[in-house]
Amino acid sequence: MPNHLANETSPYLLQHVDNPVDWYPWGEEALARARAEDRPILLSVGYSACHWCHVMAHESFEDAEVAAAMNRDFVNIKVDREERPDIDQIYQMALYMLTQRSGGWPLTLFLTPDQKPFFGGTYFPKKPRHGMPGFLDLLPRVADTYHIRGADIERQSASLLKSFANMLPSKGSSVPEFSEQALDEALAELGNRFDPVNGGFGDAPKFLHPTELEFCLRRHFATENGEALHMATYTLQKMAEGGIYDQLGGGFCRYSTDSYWHIPHFEKMLYDNGPLLRLYADAWIASGNPLFQQVVEETAAWVMREMQPQGRSETEGGYYSTLDADSENEEGKFYVWDRSQVAQVLLPEEYAIIAPHYGLVHSANFEQRHWNLLIADSLEKIAKDSDISVEEAREKLASARNKLFAAREMRVHPGRDEKILTSWNGLTIRGMARAGRVFAREEWVKSAALAVDFIRSTLWKNGRLLATYKDGTAHLNAYLDDHAFLLDGLLELMQAEFRQDDLDFAVALADVLLEQFEDKQAGGFFFTSHDHEKLIHRPKPSQDNATPSGNGVTAYALQRLGHLLGEFRYLEAAERTLGLFYPTISRYTGSCCSMLTALEQSLTPPQIIILRGDTNALAEWKNALRYCSPRTLVFALPLELVGLPPSLSKAAPENNAVNAWVCQGVKCLPEISDLLELLRFCEIQGKIGPLSIN
Structure with missing residues (x-):
């Protein structure tokens, strides 16, 4: 008989709908049953492309004997970590507190009926193996512990909740004075971790680290630091030459199992490939390496071919989430x-x-x-x-x-998770738009615009954003990352193709961030909105993981939008965020690269170039500026646009010409009507042309 997952949209949850385990999705029905029957909760968190999630499912969740033990003693809850990153984030941190070991997927935690974890791990085999306890032996022992040692569990839970509370940064008595010292220290730390032979940071398993690589590239663009450029471009070259890159079809797998980038874990994640598109485009600007252009072309083609709906209406333009590591039950067989x-x-x-x-x-x-x-x-x-x-x-x-x-x-293709996540779409919109602008590929820009149109029409309801869409159903309150990554993507798309609707959408998202996520007293942004479901902890993340920190991207994007529109509310919220987290990013520099990018932008505001003129004449100017450093924002505004905000409503040039306005922070140059003169003030091909104010 199907369990309680039959009405879910998550492909991962639906993979378990016919398990003999009486699975529930996370929700009040399951939680109320646990409370009413005084049963512990078995929480299992994973995702559809996860190889070891499949292994544990085949060994245990599809096994009648294991399922009987689970159903007898527990209320069993299955969670897709991609749909519910709020739950995953909390319980990954809890697992570390309980075991002093890093988590991962599948995440297997045992909770009290009031959601407090008391024991857990990741993958458990059915029978004891390689020093790991057998799941079948473990289940009755955990159930007995819950019923016999309730007082001990309560004391442990109180300590854990206190640790959660202590993780939130506290507002200092004075506003810190920002400096570049943290930027220099982060670069030095990354240099210490850099693998000079194979590229990348650290040893196997070796992950892609796009946020750290982007930080290195930005330090090169800002200071012409050769070491920073080498760390970024050498790593990107080694990745592109390795087996972690799909040499035939484009796109990168999630991580390499070795130090050489030779053998990957074969799942492909949208959240990796979107940022890497932008990163390889910027690295090509800095280095001219033709391999980087080839990688961008092949990966963009893969995104459009395999990760975006084909041959459907424009309302079906969002990007899918993942490709599985397995096909025909074998990892990498495809x-x-x-x-x-x-x-x-x-x-x-x-x-x-x-x-x-x-x-x-x-x-x-x-x-x-x-x-x-x-x-x-x-x-x-x-x-x-x-x-x-x-x-x-x-x-x-x-x-x-x-x-x-x-x-x-x-061949039989790997399974594809076709749910559309707003946050990962935001990352890919930014990557496709940036790559499309750098390489003058209109089809990539159109792909990004279709994704934005899909999100705006399907996942933006009554002035609020939703997190996920699948098979005609959009649901779940959007998280900080959804708003931040999408806002950042819109700011990039508007530079590739300016649309008034995108600017309006960006402003609306920024306002929701301030109204629903910002901590007005202490500063910074919570991961969940003020009206979100109450969980045992409400994180305010600052450090980067597989995706950038939501607080880092929020501060960065709000700065850019604030400078573009002259809106001090956005700039002040970004400064409050940096002020709150400044002690953290000064202490853990190498783990806070997205926050450091916002700090760098606070110290040196972005250069903003507004082009205004006839559509045809604008094309030449826009094309000439497509090699600008990523530290520069360029917006080309055709004359027919009306109703622009004051900061963008520039006077029309005479004789169908083009005029440019260049500003940095509160300093602006007189309007420029000569393209060659404009190029002298721009950061082109990584050569810094400082903004001169006469």
């Missing part, structure tokens, strides 16, 4: 190859190029019998060894890649 499979698809002369280039001449690198493709040898060396021109080798490589891609498309 992506890896045997030599014979490759040889059967290609001509001998094509195989002669592909084999050394992608490492097929070496030993199998995946499970000792398959090859995950990565760039093992340069095309220049292969061409020389084959006594052909580099251009001929490049043509054979392109032909071979097309054939392999077509052959791979015939």
Whole structure:
């Protein structure tokens, strides 16, 4: 019989609808039953693309014996961490407090009926294995503990709640004086963690860290710091050459299981690839590396081909969430190859190029019998060894890649989680818009605009934002990240294609942030709105995780919107946020890169360029400015736009020409009517042209 998940929209929850476990979604029905029957809650948190979530499901949740034990002693609640990051965030922190070990997914926690955790872990095998307790043995012991040791659990819960309260930053008695010291210390810390051989930060498993890499790039654009540029571009090159990048289809997997970027955990996440689009575009501006342009083109194509609805109306333009690591119940099966499979698809002369280039001449690198493709040898060396021109080798490589891609498309594809998350869409809107502007690709900009239109029409209801959409249903109060990432994406999209509706939407989002999320007394923004469901803790996050800190992005985006519109409410809220978290970001610099980006922008306000003129004439100016540093904002406003706010309502130039207004903070230049003169004041190709005030 189906359990209580049948009416959910989350693909992850629906994967468990036929389990013999009597699962409930998180909600009052389950919580009330736990209270009424004095049963502990078994909380299981995961997501649809999670490999070990699938393993635990097959071993335990689909097993009648395990399900019987769960149903007998617990109220069982299944949560999609992508739909409910508020719950996931709280209980990941709780697990660390209880065990002093980092969490992950699947997250398995046991709670009292009033939602207080008292025991937990991540993945548990059904039977004891590799030093891990068996889930079947664990369940009755946990149930007995709950009923026998209630007083101990209450004391532990009181201590845990106190620890939660102590995690919230407190407002100091004086306003801190901001300086660049934290920026310098963060760069030094990242330098200490940098892997000079393979790129990236730290050892295996090696994650992508787009927020840290973006910080490095911005320090280069701001100060021409060569070390910062090297850390960013060397890492991005190693990632692009490795097996963590899909060499045939574009897009990056979530992390590498080794230090070399060779073998990934094969799931692909929207929240990684959206920021990486922007990052590789900016790295191309700074370095001119053609590999970075290739990565942007292939990844943008992957986003539009596999992560955005095709052939539907414009109201179906949002981006999907994830691709699974598994297909046909095997991790990576869709992506890896045997030599014979490759040889059967290609001509001998094509195989002669592909084999050394992608490492097929070496030993199998995946499970000792398959090859995950990565760039093992340069095309220049292969061409020389084959006594052909580099251009001929490049043509054979392109032909071979097309054939392999077509052959791979015939395989069973990994599962796709087609729920549309507002926060991850915001990250991808920003990435697609930035990449589209840098490389003058209108189709990428249109893709981002379609996603915005979808969110505005489907997830924006009665002046409030919703967090998730699937199969015609939009629901769940949006979180801080949803508002912040979307506002940031809108500010990027408006530079690629200015639409009045997007500006209005941005202002509305900013106002909701101030009204529903800001802590007016202490400063900063809570992760959940003031009218959100009451949970055991209300976080106010400052440190970056797999996605940037919501407080960091909020402060950064509010600064940009505030400077653009001359709206001091936004600027003051950003300053209060930085003031509250300044001690934290000074202490944990390398973990607060998005907050540090907002600090950098507070110290040096962004350069804002407003172009006004005839649509056709504007195109030339806009095109000339597309290589501006990401520290500069450029808005091209056609003459036919009316009803603009005062800060954007510039006088129309004469004779269908174009005029430019350049401001930085409260300082503005006289209007500029000559494009070459304008270029002297802009940060182009990473060369800093300081704003001169005469």
